[in-house]
Amino acid sequence: MGSLLAAIQEAEKAAEDWRADARVHVLRNYTTEPLDPYLSLHLLRDDILPTISHGGYGTIAQELLDPDSPIANSPPDIIVLSLLVEFVDPAISADGWTADTAIKEITAYINTLVEQSSALVVANTFIPPIDVLLGEMPDSTGQELDRLNEHLLDVASQHANRVVICDWRELPGLGAPDSVIDRRFWKSSQAPFRAAFLDLYARRIASFVRAAKGLSKKCLILDCDNTLWGGVVGEDGLSGIELDATVEPGVSFRDFQKTVVDLHEKGVMIAVCSKNNEEDVWNVFENHEHAVLQKSHLVAWRINWEDKANNIVSIVDELNIGLDSVVFVDDSPRERALIANRLPDVTLIAFPDGEPPGPELLTRDVFFESLSTSVEDASRTRMYQQQSVRSDEKDRFADLSDYLQSLQTVVRIARVDDSSIGRVTQLTQKTNQFNLTTRRYSEADIREFANDPNAAVFRMAVEDRFGDMGTTGVFIARLDGRTAVIDTLLLSCRVLGRQLETALVDQCMRALEACWTVTHWQSQYIATRKNQQTAEFWDRMGFDMVSGDEMSKQYACDARLRIVDYLNVMTVESEY
Amino acid sequence: MSELIKQVMAQVLQIEAETIVADTSPDSVERWDSLKHMQLIMALEDEFRIEFPDDVIPELLSFAAIEAKIDTLTSG
Secondary structure, X not given: OOOHHXXXXXXXXXXXOOOEEEEEEEEEXXXXXXXXXXXXHHHHOOOEEEEEEEEEEOOHHHHHHOOOOHHHHOOOOXXXXXXXXXXXXXXXXXXXXXXXXXXXXXXXXXXXXXXXOOOEEEEEOOOOOXXXXXXXXXXXXXXXXXXXXXXXXXXHHHOOOOEEEEOHHHOOOOOOHHHHEOHHHHHHHOOOEOHHHHHHHHHHHHHHHHHHOOOXXXXXXXXXXXXXXXXXXHHHOOOOOEOOOOOOOHHHHHHHHHHHHHHHHOXXXXXXXXXXXXXXXXXXXXXXXXXOOOHHHEEEEEEEOOOHHHHHHHHHHHHOOOHHHEEEEXXXXXXXXXXXXXXOOOEEEOXXXXXXXXXXXXXXXXXXXXXXXXXXXXXXXXXXXXXXXXXXXXXXXXOHHHHHHHOOEEEEXXXXXXXXHHHHHHHHHHOOOEEOOOOOOOHHHHHHXXXXXXXXXXXXXXXXXXXXXXXXXXXXXXXXXXEEEEEEEEEOHHHOOOOHHHHHXXXXXXXXXXXXXXXXXXXXXXXXOXXXXXXXXXXXXXXXXXXXXXXXXXXXXXXXXXXXXXXXOEEEEEEO | OHHHHHHHHHHXXXXXXXXOOOOOOOOOOOXXXXXXXXXXXXXXXXXXXXXXXXXXXXXXXXXXXXXXXXXXXXXX
């Protein structure tokens, strides 16, 4: 690691504009301030502007419950619950310690946090007391520490999407405590951790911040020669490249491929961008006995002799994602420099010079963190593959409406319910391109809308002859007198260009006019870096702009204004 | 080296580097409390790849004292 100061300055300078800001509040029972520069660095590097604050020492419950506390006054996006077990229950130094008190305490903290705040909570697992790690105190924790951690994981899983765990036990170095614990500052200031530990802890927290802000990376684009295997397949041939189960450096490349497949299974889109003959690459994928990565794992590929910046742009266009959701891995410093220069939004992973990829290359920064455990995430690749087939078919139809009809689209529009609230929340947090107001909501926010008789949350599920795309659209409105205000309208990028947005708006307006007394509708467009394509959407829908400027436009229209041409290209099944 | 020390101090203590002089100390910088002192020491150790001995840390309470100590640690 280079100089921290220089790295932070560089990250600040490199940021062109902030993709998001993040308020991080650390609730703690020891000195956590040394974490700040590392956390700032890893957020700034991703164009996220951090504000980091720390609570009092061990005053977690008070802060949570006090209506005048900083948490209540300026609610954080992320709460880091950073705890040392010896300060949760000082009795831990005594013989025969049981975890009961600590379990009770931790459960209460987490339940209160989830209730009192809408922030994402990042809690750590417990490591043995620092003095035990340093060999200055006998270990009397026995199995009880494991019991405490199991309980913590259990509580966290009961609040999926709200509480996530940074597993300190996984952070390397605890086996050699002096490499991660600084006795000097532990004794003088109760600040135990050294840079090596703080840096990894901060990277993990940053990955959760990205996920909470909907800024996790979505797609991993990989070079082939000297990245997925050692050597150049076009020159060395199938048997000449390094890819092996037992002999280095082939093993490192094979392990790297395994990590890629793991990411695929977590729902990350995998693509290949390589200067090669296509058949040479497929030959490795299909015929090399140690190849782990298969063509079926890929959502897209560009294997040709064109420049890689153009190829990456072409991949993101096909997948309908932003360049800033892409991580690109290439062993060639020249290619990386080209991308850094031409496509600065793409995240580059620095490959070790002339060496095989290390096991942590793709996992040290958890670029692809997802808070969601929803099934839809895991099957994303399959859906994108279906979409590729859909794109191909586009060429063969007389006109767009001909094509759209052939898709046999069925949309189902319904009020949000318990089974869909997670996905609806996720969509408000992740959707950037077709999102008229880009308001990010927590599950609690959505629930509040849904329970309010003067508000409504609709979701749209879409299915066509290629498969079920699940919930891909959200519409939120509230009633203000006799005016219905459209608070949120968004559509997942997977289903753009199919008039589904018209269907969603029209159907929801109809439904609400049937149950509310509405004379007028109001809507809004708030410009972001990514939602330009929706700038004229309300105009197209027959709304009139009444005020505002390019950055924020207010619209209105009378009730019962109808655009129904979408009905020609899909079947609508509504249940509200 | 002294410019770099000033930059680190400026960043940690949130003051302007140009205002730092030899006797800039906790007396003249309100924010320089014991917590900031520890953060400053950590930042300097990271920047200069050094480790201050335990017993000198409490004595590094001015720009001049910091500069002198880093000078001896890095020239060894």
